[in-house]
Amino acid sequence: MDLISTLLGGLASGMVLFIVSVGLSVTMGLMGFVNLAHGAFAMLGGYVVVYSMRHWGLPFAAALALGFVAVALLAVVLERTLYARLYRASELDQVLFTIGLVFVMIALVTLGVGPESQRVVLPHWLDGQTDLGFIKYRTYSLALILAGSLLMLALWLGFERTRIGAKIRAAVDNRRMAESVGVDVGRLFTLTFALGSGLAAVGGGLGAEILGLDPQYPLRYLAYFLIVVAVGGMGRVTGVFFAALLIGVLDFVLKIEFPKGGTMFIYALTLVFLLARPQGIFGRKGA
Amino acid sequence: MSGLPAVQELAARHRLRWWEALPWIAGIAAFFLFPNYLSFGTLVLVTILFALSLDLVLGYAGIVTLGHAAFFGAGAYTVGILAAHWNWTEPLSGLVAAALVAGAVGLVSGWVVLRTQGLTLLMLTLCTMALLEQAANMFSGFTGGFDGMPGLSFQPILGLFEFDVLYFRSQYLYALAVLFACFVVVRMLVYSPFGRSLTGIRENLLRMHAVGAPVRARQVFAYAISAAIAGVAGAVFVHATGYVNLAVLGLDRAAGVLIILILGGYGRLYGAFVGAVVYMVLEHTLSKAYPTAWQLGLGLGLMLVALYARNGILGLIDALRRRWSTP
Numbered sequence: 322m323d324l325i326s327t328l329l330g331g332l333a334s335g336m337v338l339f340i341v342s343v344g345l346s347v348t349m350g351l352m353g354f355v356n357l358a359h360g361a362f363a364m365l366g367g368y369v370v371v372y373s374m375r376h377w378g379l380p381f382a383a384a385l386a387l388g389f390v391a392v393a394l395l396a397v398v399l400e401r402t403l404y405a406r407l408y409r410a411s412e413l414d415q416v417l418f419t420i421g422l423v424f425v426m427i428a429l430v431t432l433g434v435g436p437e438s439q440r441v442v443l444p445h446w447l448d449g450q451t452d453l454g455f456i457k458y459r460t461y462s463l464a465l466i467l468a469g470s471l472l473m474l475a476l477w478l479g480f481e482r483t484r485i486g487a488k489i490r491a492a493v494d495n496r497r498m499a500e501s502v503g504v505d506v507g508r509l510f511t512l513t514f515a516l517g518s519g520l521a522a523v524g525g526g527l528g529a530e531i532l533g534l535d536p537q538y539p540l541r542y543l544a545y546f547l548i549v550v551a552v553g554g555m556g557r558v559t560g561v562f563f564a565a566l567l568i569g570v571l572d573f574v575l576k577i578e579f580p581k582g583g584t585m586f587i588y589a590l591t592l593v594f595l596l597a598r599p600q601g602i603f604g605r606k607g608a
Numbered sequence: 609m610s611g612l613p614a615v616q617e618l619a620a621r622h623r624l625r626w627w628e629a630l631p632w633i634a635g636i637a638a639f640f641l642f643p644n645y646l647s648f649g650t651l652v653l654v655t656i657l658f659a660l661s662l663d664l665v666l667g668y669a670g671i672v673t674l675g676h677a678a679f680f681g682a683g684a685y686t687v688g689i690l691a692a693h694w695n696w697t698e699p700l701s702g703l704v705a706a707a708l709v710a711g712a713v714g715l716v717s718g719w720v721v722l723r724t725q726g727l728t729l730l731m732l733t734l735c736t737m738a739l740l741e742q743a744a745n746m747f748s749g750f751t752g753g754f755d756g757m758p759g760l761s762f763q764p765i766l767g768l769f770e771f772d773v774l775y776f777r778s779q780y781l782y783a784l785a786v787l788f789a790c791f792v793v794v795r796m797l798v799y800s801p802f803g804r805s806l807t808g809i810r811e812n813l814l815r816m817h818a819v820g821a822p823v824r825a826r827q828v829f830a831y832a833i834s835a836a837i838a839g840v841a842g843a844v845f846v847h848a849t850g851y852v853n854l855a856v857l858g859l860d861r862a863a864g865v866l867i868i869l870i871l872g873g874y875g876r877l878y879g880a881f882v883g884a885v886v887y888m889v890l891e892h893t894l895s896k897a898y899p900t901a902w903q904l905g906l907g908l909g910l911m912l913v914a915l916y917a918r919n920g921i922l923g924l925i926d927a928l929r930r931r932w933s934t935p
Contacts, residue, residue, distance in 0.1 A: 355727055406915060412726065413672050414914045417870055420863055421910025428904035453799055540859065543896025551731040583751060588739040592732060596720060599728045 327574060333462035333571020336469025337528030343476065343561050344517015350493040350556015354404065355412055357419040359521055360539035360546055361426040364490075366392045366522020367534040371439045381444045388526045393519030400514045405507075408570060423539045424447040425553055428524050432535045438535035441526070461530060468527065470522075473562050480558055489513060493556035545572075548591050554601025563602060615777050631881050632841060635784050646776040647848075652741035652888050653783035655844045656921075657790055659869045659880035661837035666866070668798055669830040670810025671722070674730055674739030674862055678717070681857030682710040683839025685744060688757045688852035693750070697762045703786065703843050710839020711742075718831030734859070740858040754855025760846065771847070776821060779848040786844050790837050797879060799831065805877075806830055843927030867906070870913060873920030882921050 345359040366388040373379045373387050386548050399422075440494045443461055451460045452530070480486035491499040500506050532542060545568065553564035568587060575583035609615050638649055642764045658680055665671045683706035690696035690705060721732040743752045751757070769778040788880050797803050809817045809823055855861065864887075872883025895902040917924055 349727065354724070355730065403911070403915070410914070410918075412730070413666070414918060415871070416672065416674070416730070417867070417878060418869070418914035421907045421912075421914065423908025424903050424910065426907075429901050431900045543859070544734055547727075547731050547734065551728055551792070555727070578745065581748060582742040582744075585739055585742035585746055588735045588742065592720070592735050592739065593729055594627050595732055595735075596723065599724045 326458060327577070328469030328570060329456075329458050329462055329466070330568060331570030331573030333569070334528075334531050334573055335566035336465045338549050338569050339469055339524075339562050339565035340472060340476045340527060340543060341521045342546045342553075342565060343558060343583055344513070344520045345546055346550045346553055347489065347493075347513050347516050347556055347558070348510065349488065349550060350554075351496070351506065351513060352408055353418065353555075354408060355415045355545060356404075356425070357416060357547075358422040358539065359470030359518070361423050362392050362396060362518040363521040363528075363537040363542075364430065364534070365395070365426065365525070366519075366534070367441075367476050367525035367529045367538070368434060368439070369522065371441055371510060371529065371534065372434075372436035376546040379442075381447070385523050385526050388522040389519040392522035393515040395574075396518035397515045398509060400511055403504055404514070423543075427536045427539065429601060434536075436536055438533055439529065441529040443530065443532070467529075473558070476558050485509070485512070489556075544588075548587070550592055552591060552601055554603050557601060557603045559604040560601050610830055620837075620930065621873075629877075632784075632788065632877065635787075636821055639780055639784075641713060643775065643777075646780040648888075648892060650776050650783045650848045651845075652884055653780070653787050654841050655865070655868065655884040655888060656880050657783075657787045657844065658838055658841040659842060659872070659884050660787075660791060660794055660866055660877070661834045662835040662869050663874055663877065664794060665831055666796070666839070666869060667879070668810065670802060671804045671827065671831065672730060673733040673772050674859070674866070675733035675735070676834075676865060677859075677862035678733075678737035678740050678856055679710040679714055679835035679838035680745070680842040680845070680861065681737075681740060682713045682835070682864075683707070684846045684856040685841030685851045686710070686839070686843075686847045687843040688752075688760060689750065691760045691762065692752075692757045693848075697760075699762050699765050699782075699847050702762070702847065703840055706839045708841030710842070711836030713839075714835020715828065715832040718828040718835070721747065722827050724830060727737045735863075736752050737857060737859070737862060741854060744857060752853070752856055755857075756851060758851040758853075760850045760852070762847050762850075773850075776848065783844050783848060786840060790840060791877075792855040794837065802826065818926075868922075869909060871920055873922035876922055879922050886921065920927055 324584070327538060341360070341363045345356060348354060348356060348359075369388040369391050370384040371380075371383045374381065379387065403422075407418055410418075447461045447464055449460050450457045451463055453463075480490060486505045488499065488509055491502075492504055496506055525538075530537070544591055549565045549568055552568070553561035570589070571587055572584060573588055579586075635653070639646065642649065646704060658676075661679070662673075662676050665676070675860040686706045686709040687702045696702065696705075717736045721729060721736060725731060745753055745916060748754070762771055765778060766784055769782070772778045800807075805816065805821050805826055808821065809826060813823065842856060845856070868887045869880055870883070871887055872879030872881065891902065894905070913920070919926070
């Protein structure tokens with residue numbers, strides 16, 4: 322039983338990692354843009370959720386939806402006005418710009434809300450235990466696993482079965498070719514950037530219970546989001562899904578086994594893995 | 609041929625110019641002018657040295673890294689562990705040990721990591737640093753874990769100059785001397801054929817492969833040298849302050865030194881000096897009084913630099929000078 326409950330806990334945090342990181346993977350795959358500020362969108366989403374529940378009395382689900390819309394809109398504005406200028410810039414400029422953006426968002430959140438960490442008050446139907454027959458486990462963790470799996474299914478269908486999904490896959494694999502057959506990669510990018518940031522916001526809200534929520538959030542989890550994307554492969558939704566679950570479970574187990582410095586093994590494994598497969602789990606060579 | 613202005617300029621580019629004496633004059637003048645700020649001054653000198661080491665990989669070899677603090681930390685922990693566990697407190701041999709250990713870490717990690725490029729490379733440099741940070745956290749019996757090793761003391765430099773815990777006089781001069789020695793080495797390297805080929809690799813990787821340059825060996829070598837110098841900076845930091853903790857290995861330090869170098873201007877040796885002084889003076893005066901406003905300003909500043917002033921402060925000065933001289 323102990324094994325199963327550890328596994329469930331790890332899967333729940335893996336799902337949060339997936340929901341936050343999937344957008345980053347797709348946008349990086351499309352534009353090769355190094356967006357270190359992705360975690361900041363997740364943080365903003367978390368704050369929108371907490372604030373709208375506390376001050377406007379929105380139910381949890383509505384607050385998540387609001388977080389998605391608000392952050393997606395902000396992402397479109399930022400993308401059109403600022404990010405778009407740096408697509409052809411060097412990696413270094415992109416790194417600098419997005420670190421700067423992270424600092425600005427951290428400072429604005431600290432000024433507006435304060436430096437202390439925030440708690441999401443879960444609705445009754447998610448707070449408590451559920452009997453699965455063979456094990457009793459936290460309802461919220463189970464709900465996270467369900468939500469993450471459904472999202473994976475929806476994204477997979479969207480990618481494999483819709484026209485836009487086909488365009489995105491084409492552009493990730495070969496941007497020039499996609500453009501020359503008439504795919505407007507710029508618009509596609511704005512769309513995926515907005516969707517990805519919105520999903521990150523949802524992940525920030527859903528994951529606040531597990532990852533916590535305070536202004537340092539984007540920097541604390543930066544390495545995790547990047548590892549998930551690098552291991553999963555850029556622009557690969559299924560890859561990111563498995564990478565996130567793997568890292569979620571590993572992290573959960575290691576933090577129990579080695580409370581101090583246990584995450585060392587994650588970094589070591591990532592190093593070894595990326596050397597063997599620099600393109601990620603399902604990435605193709607040279608893509 | 610040799611009469612062409614471009615050729616003459618190329619042939620003379622390694623010569624010393626009068627303004628290259630300025631940083632050192634300023635460094636010595638600061639010793640007499642600000643006797644009460646020498647502990648801060650020492651930290652500025654350490655940061656300059658650290659940024660200079662980054663300039664070698666980032667500015668000259670064109671390797672974008674988010675994990676350069678790994679080597680600063682390797683040097684710092686080398687000196688700290690030697691002092692705390694083996695009572696090895698002689699500073700100059702400590703510097704050599706720190707350089708060797710950090711250089712070895714750089715050689716091994718560079719040999720492994722530099723096979724990749726782009727985002728993967730960025731990730732792997734970050735991973736190397738996080739790995740070391742967590743290792744230092746885990747083996748706390750050895751490294752002091754989260755609290756680190758406070759209260760280290762070292763023998764007098766060359767057996768003559770006691771470390772001065774109150775006014776940091778000897779620390780400041782010690783840091784200045786080490787910085788000068790390392791700077792001479794870096795300057796020689798940069799203007800050597802080796803340095804030229806690094807620039808070639810940065811500017812056109814494919815062509816350097818095509819002309820038969822040993823690209824990866826050169827990159828790894830530059831990475832290791834830079835790591836050794838960063839290790840020396842970390843060692844001087846520990847000698848001067850008498851403590852080590854996990855912060856020497858953190859993302860904050862790695863991002864900070866990157867920002868400092870870009871702010872000053874990378875790939876031009878003196879960017880490290882200008883960037884470290886400007887950044888640290890601003891931080892020192894603003895961050896204590898208005899920490900959040902400082903972070904906001906820093907963030908906005910970075911975004912502006914990335915969008916409009918990619919060559920940093922020295923680049924701006926160059927651009928202004930050029931505008932002046934061509935009416």
